[in-house]
Amino acid sequence: MSRRQFLSYTLGGATAFMGAGMIVPMLRFAVDPVLQPKTEAAWVKVVEETKITETPASFKFKVHQVDGWWESDPELEAWISKDKAGNIFALNPTCKHLGCTVDWNSNPAFKDQYYCPCHGAHYTADGKNLAVAPLPLDQYELKTENGFVYVGQLGPNKRAQ
Template sequence: MSERNNSNEHHGKKPKVRTEMSRRQFLSYTLGGTTAFMAAGMLAPMIRFAVDPALKHKGEADWVKVVEEAKVTNEPQSFAVQVHQVDGWYESEVELTAWISKGTDGKIFALNPTCKHLGCTVNWNTNPQYKNQYFCPCHGAHYTADGKNLAVAPAPLDEYKVKVENGFVYLGQLGANTRG
């Protein structure tokens, strides 16, 4: 009877099973971990290279010397300037155009000639139907001398920051129109 009691005591408990890692599992884990570590080491610089330009803070644009202050009139004039531009890894010399004039307040301002409707280039006083206005030949948008949108375009022309220093007009960052 004592044998029976002993077998009943062990019957309710599961025997302890020792799990050991086989050589095959050990090699699989070791090689898999090493491969993942080496792949991460190779991919990290590539990801950094691809994402880095997007993460860089874009500072203010450099001031670009455009024209002598004495040559600016109340009538808008088109001026083209060469600007060094960096887009990610691509560097180029780009020609920018600005319409520069004096406002009714006597202050010099500069407008970007890109129409806010579909991106065509506007010109000053080229349509006899719209005297003394910027006119877009693509879809008939027109603007006041201050760049305020009158028809078709959803927003006024963008405005460059302007500073006058030592008798010359300098253009800076392009931003929203403060005049129109």
């Protein structure tokens, strides 16, 4: 091995070692949030149980969320109502067509339905899709405790099957 090859290999190895020493912590910082275990959504108190009727009503609530290294407290919305049997349920107002926000009874042509003003999708009171949207509105897990309604994890609609 010549002196020139030895110096090239030594300089290259030292450079690679120092470069790895800088890159590995940066990669760990970027990948660490992905490696953290997922947690279930916490139950959030939304409204008193006595305020829930058979007519869907919109209720806003804040949740604490962590996206990687960013923590925030966004305000979310749920349409909460009772069915004819008196069971309380909560629906997410995000349209399953293109993500606009639906509203209850906002269009006279679709009485007693959720209606999306963006592209005309509409849903039943249970969130079942009737036109345009490919899926029903998502449903929050829900529990009642000490006279209050709590919402939890958002998931697929179990009522509109």
